[in-house]
Amino acid sequence: MKILTANRLTDGECLWWGNGAWNETIEGAEIATDKEAEARLEAIGKAAFEANLVLDVAIIDVEVVDGTIRPLRLRERIRAAGPTVRNDLGKQARRIAA
Numbered sequence: 001m002k003i004l005t006a007n008r009l010t011d012g013e014c015l016w017w018g019n020g021a022w023n024e025t026i027e028g029a030e031i032a033t034d035k036e037a038e039a040r041l042e043a044i045g046k047a048a049f050e051a052n053l054v055l056d057v058a059i060i061d062v063e064v065v066d067g068t069i070r071p072l073r074l075r076e077r078i079r080a081a082g083p084t085v086r087n088d089l090g091k092q093a094r095r096i097a098a
Contacts, residue, residue, distance in 0.1 A: 001031050001032065001033055001061070001062050001064065002031070002032045002038050002059045002060060002061055002062065003017070003018075003029040003031055003032070003059070003060055003062050003069065004017040004029070004041040004042075004044060004058075004059055005017075005029075005057075005060055005076070005079070006049070006054035006055065006056055006057040006058070007054060007056045008022070008053070008054055009052055009054055014079045014080070015054060016080075017029060017041060017044055018030045022048070022053070026069050026080040027068075029069055031069070032059070038059060041059060042059060060076050
């Protein structure tokens with residue numbers, strides 16, 4: 001399983017593609033389960049990069065654990081959660097507030 005991720009060009013925010021738009025959280029990211037779906041996500045990422053909307057576009061490996069999308073690589077888990085130095089900042093703070 002794979003998803004599409006990138007960073008927003010204007011502020012560097014980590015983004016994930018899902019529901020036809022770039023989202024600031026990994027929840028709801030579109031999951032590619034075959035080569036055709038993966039190629040479609042790659043085309044979306046390439047088009048967004050060429051339109052100067054995002055940079056550092058990547059297709060990453062994920063698993064779904066209890067209905068939650070979980071990146072396989074530690075780097076991507078950190079990107080999805082936010083900075084590791086303080087739990088009151090970044091994406092992890094948004095989850096606590098919600």
